[in-house]
Amino acid sequence: MLSGGLDSTVCMAIAVEDTGSAPLALTFDYGQRTRRELARAAEIAAHFGSEHLVVGLDMRAWGGSALTDSAIEVPLAAGGPSGHDPAIEVPCAQAGPPAAGNRSSIPVTYVPARNIIFLSVAMGVAEARHLDAIYIGINALDYSGYPDCRPEFVEAFKQVAAVGQKRGVEGNPVDIRTPLISMTKAEIAAEGTRLGAPLSLTWSCYLDAEQPCGACESCILRAKGFAEAGLPDPGVAS
């Protein structure tokens, strides 16, 4: 599963190393505001010599996220492009109900059921194409306010694969592999560099300007990751 971002690109490089083959690259055009991501995904798939399957599923039809709904503003750190105040919420949120009056620390960039939908489609593609595993670059440490990036979500989904798919009930479920799930962003940057992943092609920014904004949650986490790894970010003009 390849979004065109840093994490999914490093995940794909790991899949290439693990399997010794060029895996099918699956990208979703879900109406994301960052259209640039899609073009980058195509370039990255080509870099790996992979077939690139782009599945269209317009999540704007039901809305609910800053990433698909232009009526909801993407939060930016102070001094960022819009001069907006932070309100960026990062930590890996709690399980269980939040304190009264606190809707939880899950950010407005959460897209309802996004990874659930993406994994479901990937399971259909894997079954139809007779592929044995899905690699998904979700990560529970760095920006998992998102519940669909956590290990317990992956475990629940493996059970769906085991009982809800033909090949699962036949005793051969599609495997779901999450090599980045416990890595810090610094470790992801280092691993991508070690593997020679095409990091200069990746796009992480939640906005869609010529250059990354440097002020959204995703840009900030990426910059912090490369800085902590002591590596230059080849995806950002210096």
Added chain:
Amino acid sequence: MLSGGLDSTVCMAIAVEDTGSAPLALTFDYGQRTRRELARAAEIAAHFGSEHLVVGLDMRAWGGSALTDSAIEVPLAAGGPSGHDPAIEVPCAQAGPPAAGNRSSIPVTYVPARNIIFLSVAMGVAEARHLDAIYIGINALDYSGYPDCRPEFVEAFKQVAAVGQKRGVEGNPVDIRTPLISMTKAEIAAEGTRLGAPLSLTWSCYLDAEQPCGACESCILRAKGFAEAGLPDPGVAS
């Protein structure tokens, strides 16, 4: 979730009775060969006074089923339109691996991960629209060669809703309701008749001719259901 078939229409009538409201009707245009189904779904949603959300997701992009891939023939009983031999497999299939040489009794009309994908999207829609429950007309008795129609699949998916969605981890998961799951087709026909569901608008046939073919698995099960219930089928010209 409303496909335009008998089961989903009866399920929707039950949802109307349960909730006393006109629920959002969610239909998928997944590239199904029975385009007629989509038009019927719109008419049925209008009958109930419901908003009708049609989500496009072209499953032909990856293929793998007789219902989306015109290279795979829909099996028909002898004497049916194509004069083809039966090979129709009906029983609610086994869990666990099949006997050697037998790929399982799951029919070629199985669409890889179809209900997994549909339920995932429904969970996204429910969360974005602040809806508390999904009604899905799956049924484990009559034609569940399909693994994604069985209770263990629904249970696994409820766990995904509990741990993989924002509102789930906040202690308020979207509920998944399957009022038809243990009904026979005769009971479904009777329940739909009792509730005054618009059964004349429903479309069950796997083919897309002016009238239902009467020979595909779906037509045969429907006819058997109405016959066993001792009711006329208002969806079939006499």
